Amino acid sequence: MTEEEFYGSILHLPYLKVESVVHGPKKIGIHCQITVKASKCPVCLKKRETINQYSLHKYQDLSISGKEVWLHVRVPQFVCEGCGRYFLHRPEWASSGKSHTDRQSKWIFELCAKQSFSEVAALVNACHKTVERIYFRHANKAVDLLGRYARVRKLGIDELAHRKGKKDYVCVLTDLERGIHLDILKDRKKETIRSHFQSLGNGFMRRIEVVACDIWRPYIDVCEACFPNAAVVIDYFHVVKSLNDSLDGIRKKLRKEHKDTDCFKNIKWALFKRPDHCCSRQRESLGRAFRDSALLKDAYDLRNEFLEIMDFSETKVSDEKRLDQWIEKARDVNQKGFNRFVKTLCRWRTQIWAFTQTGVTNAMTEGLNNMIRYYKRISFGIPNFEHMRIRVLVSGI
Numbered sequence: 001m002t003e004e005e006f007y008g009s010i011l012h013l014p015y016l017k018v019e020s021v022v023h024g025p026k027k028i029g030i031h032c033q034i035t036v037k038a039s040k041c042p043v044c045l046k047k048r049e050t051i052n053q054y055s056l057h058k059y060q061d062l063s064i065s066g067k068e069v070w071l072h073v074r075v076p077q078f079v080c081e082g083c084g085r086y087f088l089h090r091p092e093w094a095s096s097g098k099s100h101t102d103r104q105s106k107w108i109f110e111l112c113a114k115q116s117f118s119e120v121a122a123l124v125n126a127c128h129k130t131v132e133r134i135y136f137r138h139a140n141k142a143v144d145l146l147g148r149y150a151r152v153r154k155l156g157i158d159e160l161a162h163r164k165g166k167k168d169y170v171c172v173l174t175d176l177e178r179g180i181h182l183d184i185l186k187d188r189k190k191e192t193i194r195s196h197f198q199s200l201g202n203g204f205m206r207r208i209e210v211v212a213c214d215i216w217r218p219y220i221d222v223c224e225a226c227f228p229n230a231a232v233v234i235d236y237f238h239v240v241k242s243l244n245d246s247l248d249g250i251r252k253k254l255r256k257e258h259k260d261t262d263c264f265k266n267i268k269w270a271l272f273k274r275p276d277h278c279c280s281r282q283r284e285s286l287g288r289a290f291r292d293s294a295l296l297k298d299a300y301d302l303r304n305e306f307l308e309i310m311d312f313s314e315t316k317v318s319d320e321k322r323l324d325q326w327i328e329k330a331r332d333v334n335q336k337g338f339n340r341f342v343k344t345l346c347r348w349r350t351q352i353w354a355f356t357q358t359g360v361t362n363a364m365t366e367g368l369n370n371m372i373r374y375y376k377r378i379s380f381g382i383p384n385f386e387h388m389r390i391r392v393l394v395s396g397i
């Protein structure tokens with residue numbers, strides 16, 4: 001086998017004949033010719049066989065043993081006898097007007113999945129802008145927005161600060177079953193979210209069975225208007241956090257009022273835990289605190305009772321009457337934080353109670369949002385919203 005035949009079989013590109021190979025210290029130049037006998041005229045779409053001349057094109061291909069590979073290709077120019085048009089044959093392994101093979105650009109796209117554009121640019125010895133262009137060309141094709149929504153039944157809605165400290169939140173939509181981002185909307189305004197859902201069609205809106213979101217009125221309003229068959233569930237972890245904050249408010253107040261007493265010190269995390277998750281030392285310190293404050297004990301018991309009422313399991317029958325009794329007891333405690341919690345609970349009772357029926361939370365969305373933070377970090381914050389959106393959506397494919 002000659003060296004030319006050897007490189008020809010490694011390249012394995014159709015209708016490409018290697019004529020000579022030049023080895024440089026960092027590059028391998030492979031001179032070759034396209035051997036097609038006929039090509040389709042782009043105007044009349046007829047096959048033509050008359051070659052007018054050859055023109056030279058350069059394509060970067062996948063590296064071989066750490067060296068850049070450059071194909072110097074003689075590409076035939078055909079002439080169409082029908083319409084008199086001269087046209088170049090386009091090799092099927094390269095996009096027109098590009099100076100790399102399709103497999104090289106796909107490789108660059110794959111490298112970008114876990115690295116910044118500038119790191120990839122250094123790796124393949126290309127300019128940062130070229131890498132970015134290649135990435136977004138592939139990414140836009142790969143995202144397939146309508147396809148992503150085709151099977152969604154459980155939707156998560158959450159927000160994320162796009163630029164820190166600027167209060168510009170983006171709205172993040174996730175498929176809670178598949179655990180992928182569906183899309184990122186430029187803000188979390190009612191109109192933006194509504195027109196997005198409507199653009200996905202009635203089939204989509206009727207298919208949604210559950211939506212999980214935070215207490216943010218525009219989300220809840222839009223979801224109730226757009227999804228006729230869906231239960232809107234307020235994220236349970238947010239509810240529990242807000243109840244724990246109310247409980248902690250009482251502890252803080254006691255700390256202030258009894259500066260000389262040690263028993264209210266260092267119990268915050270024990271207080272937040274479920275009793276059966278506390279170790280014996282934590283139980284002892286809670287016991288000491290409760291002996292000094294019946295109010296704290298009542299509030300703690302109340303929090304535990306709430307968790308028990310709200311607990312979700314496939315087999316449990318939830319009793320909503322217990323929630324009525326709980327609300328009465330919480331009102332009797334008559335503490336600022338608890339009163340505020342009860343007010344929120346009564347206002348969004350249907351959506352909070354829906355957790356006991358569905359067991360759906362937004363925890364997955366919050367986890368996925370760490371991925372967005374990661375992309376922002378490796379891309380210097382990605383100031384361009386569209387770029388950030390595409391990078392995140394592609395990562396979930």
Ligand SMILES: [Zn+2]
Nearest residue numbers: 041044080083
């Ligand atoms: Zn023609």
